[in-house]
Amino acid sequence: MLQLPIEIHNEIVFHFVWDRPIRRPRPKPRWRDIEPLSLVCRAFRRMVLEAWFHTLCICRRQDLSIVSQYWPELPQWVRVFVCLHNLLVDYDDEWDLARFVNLREVVVQMLPFWDVIPFPCLANVPPSVTKLDMTGMGEIGPTDLEAIVKPFPNLRVLRLQPYSTWCGLCNTFTSSSFSCPVPSSLTYEGGVGLPAHFAQFLQPLEDLETLYITAKYDLLSDEEANPLLEIGEENKTMWSGECRDCMQRLYPDDSFREDWVAKKKTPAIHLPALKRVEWIFLSGDAFANETGDKSHFRPNPLHL
Numbered sequence: 314m315l316q317l318p319i320e321i322h323n324e325i326v327f328h329f330v331w332d333r334p335i336r337r338p339r340p341k342p343r344w345r346d347i348e349p350l351s352l353v354c355r356a357f358r359r360m361v362l363e364a365w366f367h368t369l370c371i372c373r374r375q376d377l378s379i380v381s382q383y384w385p386e387l388p389q390w391v392r393v394f395v396c397l398h399n400l401l402v403d404y405d406d407e408w409d410l411a412r413f414v415n416l417r418e419v420v421v422q423m424l425p426f427w428d429v430i431p432f433p434c435l436a437n438v439p440p441s442v443t444k445l446d447m448t449g450m451g452e453i454g455p456t457d458l459e460a461i462v463k464p465f466p467n468l469r470v471l472r473l474q475p476y477s478t479w480c481g482l483c484n485t486f487t488s489s490s491f492s493c494p495v496p497s498s499l500t501y502e503g504g505v506g507l508p509a510h511f512a513q514f515l516q517p518l519e520d521l522e523t524l525y526i527t528a529k530y531d532l533l534s535d536e537e538a539n540p541l542l543e544i545g546e547e548n549k550t551m552w553s554g555e556c557r558d559c560m561q562r563l564y565p566d567d568s569f570r571e572d573w574v575a576k577k578k579t580p581a582i583h584l585p586a587l588k589r590v591e592w593i594f595l596s597g598d599a600f601a602n603e604t605g606d607k608s609h610f611r612p613n614p615l616h617l
Protein backbone atom coordinates (compact mmCIF):
# COMPACT_ATOMS: atom_id res chain seq x y z
CA MET A 314 0.00 0.00 0.00
CA LEU A 315 2.83 2.37 0.78
CA GLN A 316 3.93 2.10 -2.87
CA LEU A 317 0.68 3.73 -3.99
CA PRO A 318 0.78 7.34 -5.16
CA ILE A 319 0.10 9.90 -2.47
CA GLU A 320 -3.11 10.95 -4.25
CA ILE A 321 -4.53 7.44 -3.79
CA HIS A 322 -3.61 7.48 -0.13
CA ASN A 323 -5.37 10.80 0.23
CA GLU A 324 -8.52 9.43 -1.45
CA ILE A 325 -8.57 6.38 0.81
CA VAL A 326 -8.13 8.47 3.93
CA PHE A 327 -10.76 10.99 2.83
CA HIS A 328 -13.35 8.27 2.29
CA PHE A 329 -12.43 6.58 5.54
CA VAL A 330 -13.02 9.83 7.42
CA TRP A 331 -16.19 10.94 5.64
CA ASP A 332 -17.86 7.54 5.45
CA ARG A 333 -18.12 7.60 9.27
CA PRO A 334 -21.63 8.15 10.68
CA ILE A 335 -22.47 11.78 11.40
CA ARG A 336 -24.92 12.43 14.21
CA ARG A 337 -26.89 15.63 13.86
CA PRO A 338 -26.40 18.41 14.70
CA ARG A 339 -22.67 17.56 14.67
CA PRO A 340 -21.63 18.25 11.06
CA LYS A 341 -18.54 16.01 11.00
CA PRO A 342 -17.40 12.62 12.25
CA ARG A 343 -16.17 12.27 15.81
CA TRP A 344 -12.40 12.43 16.13
CA ARG A 345 -12.29 9.34 18.30
CA ASP A 346 -13.79 7.30 15.44
CA ILE A 347 -11.00 8.17 13.06
CA GLU A 348 -8.08 8.72 15.41
CA PRO A 349 -6.72 5.13 15.08
CA LEU A 350 -5.89 5.73 11.41
CA SER A 351 -4.00 8.89 12.34
CA LEU A 352 -1.69 6.80 14.52
CA VAL A 353 -0.40 4.63 11.66
CA CYS A 354 2.46 6.96 10.83
CA ARG A 355 3.34 10.63 10.58
CA ALA A 356 2.22 10.87 6.94
CA PHE A 357 -1.15 9.31 7.69
CA ARG A 358 -1.70 11.59 10.66
CA ARG A 359 -1.35 14.60 8.43
CA MET A 360 -3.69 13.12 5.80
CA VAL A 361 -6.31 12.28 8.43
CA LEU A 362 -6.13 15.77 9.92
CA GLU A 363 -6.40 17.37 6.50
CA ALA A 364 -9.44 15.24 5.67
CA TRP A 365 -11.08 15.88 9.05
CA PHE A 366 -10.63 19.62 8.71
CA HIS A 367 -12.37 19.57 5.36
CA THR A 368 -15.15 20.85 7.66
CA LEU A 369 -14.27 23.30 10.40
CA CYS A 370 -16.73 24.21 13.18
CA ILE A 371 -16.25 27.50 14.98
CA CYS A 372 -18.33 28.88 17.86
CA ARG A 373 -16.42 32.05 18.68
CA ARG A 374 -14.65 34.55 16.50
CA GLN A 375 -11.58 34.26 18.77
CA ASP A 376 -11.23 30.63 17.66
CA LEU A 377 -10.28 31.93 14.22
CA SER A 378 -7.29 33.70 15.76
CA ILE A 379 -6.32 30.54 17.63
CA VAL A 380 -6.41 28.56 14.39
CA SER A 381 -4.17 31.08 12.63
CA GLN A 382 -1.77 31.29 15.54
CA TYR A 383 -1.26 27.59 16.20
CA TRP A 384 -2.08 26.04 12.84
CA PRO A 385 -1.42 28.42 9.94
CA GLU A 386 -1.88 25.66 7.34
CA LEU A 387 -5.31 24.64 8.53
CA PRO A 388 -7.43 27.33 6.80
CA GLN A 389 -6.21 26.07 3.42
CA TRP A 390 -7.62 22.60 4.15
CA VAL A 391 -11.09 23.83 4.98
CA ARG A 392 -13.79 23.48 2.32
CA VAL A 393 -16.84 23.85 4.58
CA PHE A 394 -16.89 26.48 7.31
CA VAL A 395 -19.54 25.93 9.99
CA CYS A 396 -20.38 28.88 12.19
CA LEU A 397 -22.25 27.78 15.31
CA HIS A 398 -23.85 31.03 16.30
CA ASN A 399 -25.24 31.35 19.79
CA LEU A 400 -25.94 33.83 22.53
CA LEU A 401 -22.40 33.76 23.81
CA VAL A 402 -20.67 34.96 20.67
CA ASP A 403 -19.32 38.42 20.02
CA TYR A 404 -21.74 39.05 17.21
CA ASP A 405 -20.72 42.69 16.82
CA ASP A 406 -17.34 41.72 15.42
CA GLU A 407 -16.47 40.48 11.98
CA TRP A 408 -15.57 36.89 11.32
CA ASP A 409 -12.75 37.29 8.81
CA LEU A 410 -12.59 34.35 6.37
CA ALA A 411 -9.85 35.75 4.12
CA ARG A 412 -7.40 32.95 4.93
CA PHE A 413 -9.82 30.20 3.90
CA VAL A 414 -8.79 30.42 0.27
CA ASN A 415 -10.21 27.03 -0.76
CA LEU A 416 -13.56 27.42 0.95
CA ARG A 417 -16.62 26.28 -1.00
CA GLU A 418 -19.46 26.37 1.47
CA VAL A 419 -20.49 28.28 4.57
CA VAL A 420 -22.99 26.87 7.05
CA VAL A 421 -24.46 29.09 9.76
CA GLN A 422 -26.33 27.23 12.48
CA MET A 423 -28.04 29.66 14.79
CA LEU A 424 -29.72 28.62 18.00
CA PRO A 425 -33.32 27.79 17.19
CA PHE A 426 -35.93 30.33 18.24
CA TRP A 427 -33.48 33.09 19.21
CA ASP A 428 -34.70 35.47 16.59
CA VAL A 429 -33.31 38.49 18.41
CA ILE A 430 -29.75 37.54 17.52
CA PRO A 431 -28.44 39.31 14.44
CA PHE A 432 -26.80 37.25 11.77
CA PRO A 433 -23.07 36.78 12.24
CA CYS A 434 -20.98 39.25 10.30
CA LEU A 435 -18.83 37.21 7.93
CA ALA A 436 -16.21 39.30 6.14
CA ASN A 437 -13.75 38.72 3.31
CA VAL A 438 -15.54 35.59 2.18
CA PRO A 439 -13.39 34.03 -0.58
CA PRO A 440 -14.90 34.16 -4.08
CA SER A 441 -14.77 30.35 -4.22
CA VAL A 442 -17.77 30.12 -1.86
CA THR A 443 -20.86 29.21 -3.86
CA LYS A 444 -23.08 27.66 -1.17
CA LEU A 445 -24.62 29.17 1.93
CA ASP A 446 -26.77 27.19 4.34
CA MET A 447 -28.51 29.02 7.20
CA THR A 448 -30.56 27.21 9.81
CA GLY A 449 -32.05 27.95 13.19
CA MET A 450 -32.87 31.64 12.75
CA GLY A 451 -36.25 32.91 13.88
CA GLU A 452 -37.18 34.56 10.62
CA ILE A 453 -35.85 35.74 7.29
CA GLY A 454 -37.67 38.46 5.42
CA PRO A 455 -36.68 40.31 2.30
CA THR A 456 -34.67 42.97 4.13
CA ASP A 457 -32.80 40.35 6.18
CA LEU A 458 -31.57 38.91 2.91
CA GLU A 459 -29.51 42.02 2.26
CA ALA A 460 -27.27 41.29 5.26
CA ILE A 461 -27.03 37.65 4.27
CA VAL A 462 -26.18 37.95 0.60
CA LYS A 463 -23.85 40.95 0.64
CA PRO A 464 -20.73 39.00 1.69
CA PHE A 465 -21.53 36.16 -0.77
CA PRO A 466 -21.67 37.64 -4.29
CA ASN A 467 -20.91 34.30 -6.01
CA LEU A 468 -23.61 32.16 -4.42
CA ARG A 469 -25.16 29.48 -6.60
CA VAL A 470 -27.06 27.64 -3.89
CA LEU A 471 -28.78 29.26 -0.92
CA ARG A 472 -30.57 27.22 1.74
CA LEU A 473 -32.70 28.95 4.37
CA GLN A 474 -34.44 27.27 7.28
CA PRO A 475 -36.23 29.95 9.31
CA TYR A 476 -38.67 29.21 12.12
CA SER A 477 -41.32 31.55 10.70
CA THR A 478 -42.36 32.01 7.11
CA TRP A 479 -42.57 35.36 5.33
CA CYS A 480 -46.02 36.20 3.93
CA GLY A 481 -45.76 38.61 1.02
CA LEU A 482 -49.41 39.62 1.31
CA CYS A 483 -49.48 40.99 4.86
CA ASN A 484 -45.67 41.37 5.12
CA THR A 485 -45.41 39.54 8.43
CA PHE A 486 -43.79 36.36 9.69
CA THR A 487 -45.86 33.45 10.87
CA SER A 488 -46.03 29.69 11.03
CA SER A 489 -47.79 28.27 8.02
CA SER A 490 -51.05 26.37 8.53
CA PHE A 491 -52.54 23.97 6.04
CA SER A 492 -55.35 21.55 5.66
CA CYS A 493 -54.39 17.99 4.82
CA PRO A 494 -52.64 16.81 2.70
CA VAL A 495 -49.37 18.74 2.80
CA PRO A 496 -46.69 17.81 0.26
CA SER A 497 -43.16 17.16 1.43
CA SER A 498 -41.92 19.81 -0.99
CA LEU A 499 -42.94 22.14 -3.80
CA THR A 500 -40.55 22.81 -6.64
CA TYR A 501 -40.75 25.78 -8.99
CA GLU A 502 -38.60 26.10 -12.07
CA GLY A 503 -37.93 28.98 -14.41
CA GLY A 504 -37.32 31.75 -11.88
CA VAL A 505 -40.70 31.71 -10.10
CA GLY A 506 -41.70 30.56 -6.60
CA LEU A 507 -39.82 33.12 -4.52
CA PRO A 508 -41.65 34.72 -1.60
CA ALA A 509 -42.91 38.20 -2.50
CA HIS A 510 -40.20 40.89 -2.46
CA PHE A 511 -37.35 38.38 -2.13
CA ALA A 512 -36.22 38.88 -5.73
CA GLN A 513 -35.53 42.56 -5.11
CA PHE A 514 -33.02 41.75 -2.38
CA LEU A 515 -31.55 38.70 -4.07
CA GLN A 516 -30.79 40.66 -7.24
CA PRO A 517 -27.07 41.08 -6.47
CA LEU A 518 -26.72 37.29 -6.69
CA GLU A 519 -26.40 37.04 -10.45
CA ASP A 520 -25.23 33.41 -10.28
CA LEU A 521 -27.89 32.15 -7.88
CA GLU A 522 -29.33 28.97 -9.37
CA THR A 523 -31.16 27.30 -6.51
CA LEU A 524 -32.96 28.47 -3.39
CA TYR A 525 -34.13 25.95 -0.83
CA ILE A 526 -36.44 27.37 1.79
CA THR A 527 -38.16 25.56 4.61
CA ALA A 528 -41.73 26.20 5.72
CA LYS A 529 -42.56 24.95 9.19
CA TYR A 530 -46.27 24.28 9.34
CA ASP A 531 -49.15 23.32 11.59
CA LEU A 532 -51.64 20.81 10.29
CA LEU A 533 -55.21 21.96 10.84
CA SER A 534 -57.74 19.71 12.50
CA ASP A 535 -60.76 18.35 10.61
CA GLU A 536 -62.90 21.06 12.20
CA GLU A 537 -60.58 23.78 10.91
CA ALA A 538 -60.18 22.26 7.46
CA ASN A 539 -60.70 24.69 4.61
CA PRO A 540 -60.21 24.08 0.87
CA LEU A 541 -58.48 27.46 0.62
CA LEU A 542 -55.79 26.15 2.94
CA GLU A 543 -55.00 23.10 0.85
CA ILE A 544 -52.00 23.24 -1.45
CA GLY A 545 -53.14 20.28 -3.47
CA GLU A 546 -51.31 18.51 -6.27
CA GLU A 547 -52.08 21.26 -8.77
CA ASN A 548 -50.99 24.04 -6.42
CA LYS A 549 -53.29 26.43 -8.25
CA THR A 550 -52.35 29.44 -6.14
CA MET A 551 -48.59 28.85 -6.49
CA TRP A 552 -48.13 28.92 -2.74
CA SER A 553 -44.97 30.78 -1.84
CA GLY A 554 -45.25 31.73 1.80
CA GLU A 555 -48.78 33.14 2.16
CA CYS A 556 -50.14 32.88 5.68
CA ARG A 557 -53.36 31.25 6.79
CA ASP A 558 -55.14 34.52 7.55
CA CYS A 559 -54.37 36.03 4.14
CA MET A 560 -55.43 32.90 2.28
CA GLN A 561 -58.67 32.66 4.22
CA ARG A 562 -59.47 36.37 4.01
CA LEU A 563 -58.28 37.30 0.50
CA TYR A 564 -58.45 34.20 -1.67
CA PRO A 565 -62.28 33.96 -1.76
CA ASP A 566 -62.13 37.10 -3.92
CA ASP A 567 -61.62 35.53 -7.36
CA SER A 568 -60.28 38.65 -9.08
CA PHE A 569 -57.81 39.37 -6.28
CA ARG A 570 -56.60 35.79 -6.21
CA GLU A 571 -56.22 35.60 -10.00
CA ASP A 572 -54.28 38.89 -10.10
CA TRP A 573 -52.02 37.74 -7.29
CA VAL A 574 -51.25 34.41 -8.98
CA ALA A 575 -50.67 36.16 -12.32
CA LYS A 576 -48.10 38.42 -10.65
CA LYS A 577 -46.31 35.38 -9.29
CA LYS A 578 -46.22 33.76 -12.71
CA THR A 579 -44.53 36.79 -14.26
CA PRO A 580 -42.40 38.35 -11.53
CA ALA A 581 -41.34 41.97 -12.06
CA ILE A 582 -37.75 41.15 -11.14
CA HIS A 583 -36.17 38.16 -12.81
CA LEU A 584 -33.00 36.67 -11.36
CA PRO A 585 -30.92 35.76 -14.40
CA ALA A 586 -29.57 32.39 -13.25
CA LEU A 587 -32.39 31.22 -10.98
CA LYS A 588 -33.53 27.78 -12.13
CA ARG A 589 -35.13 26.26 -9.08
CA VAL A 590 -36.96 27.31 -5.93
CA GLU A 591 -37.77 24.45 -3.63
CA TRP A 592 -40.04 24.81 -0.61
CA ILE A 593 -39.54 22.05 1.94
CA PHE A 594 -42.45 21.51 4.31
CA LEU A 595 -41.72 20.36 7.84
CA SER A 596 -44.21 19.74 10.63
CA GLY A 597 -43.33 21.21 14.03
CA ASP A 598 -41.78 17.94 15.24
CA ALA A 599 -39.87 17.38 12.02
CA PHE A 600 -38.58 20.94 12.15
CA ALA A 601 -37.31 20.45 15.72
CA ASN A 602 -35.51 17.29 14.61
CA GLU A 603 -33.98 19.04 11.62
CA THR A 604 -32.71 22.08 13.48
CA GLY A 605 -31.85 20.18 16.66
CA ASP A 606 -31.03 21.74 19.96
CA LYS A 607 -27.47 22.99 19.47
CA SER A 608 -27.24 24.69 22.83
CA HIS A 609 -25.14 21.84 24.24
CA PHE A 610 -22.96 21.44 21.17
CA ARG A 611 -19.66 23.21 21.65
CA PRO A 612 -16.96 21.66 19.46
CA ASN A 613 -13.49 23.08 19.79
CA PRO A 614 -11.53 22.75 16.56
CA LEU A 615 -8.23 22.39 18.39
CA HIS A 616 -9.44 19.95 21.00
CA LEU A 617 -8.57 16.69 19.33
Ligand SMILES: [Zn+2]
Nearest residue numbers: 480483556559
Ligand atom coordinates in the same frame (compact mmCIF):
# COMPACT_ATOMS: atom_id res chain seq x y z
ZN1 LIG B 1 -50.35 37.08 5.39
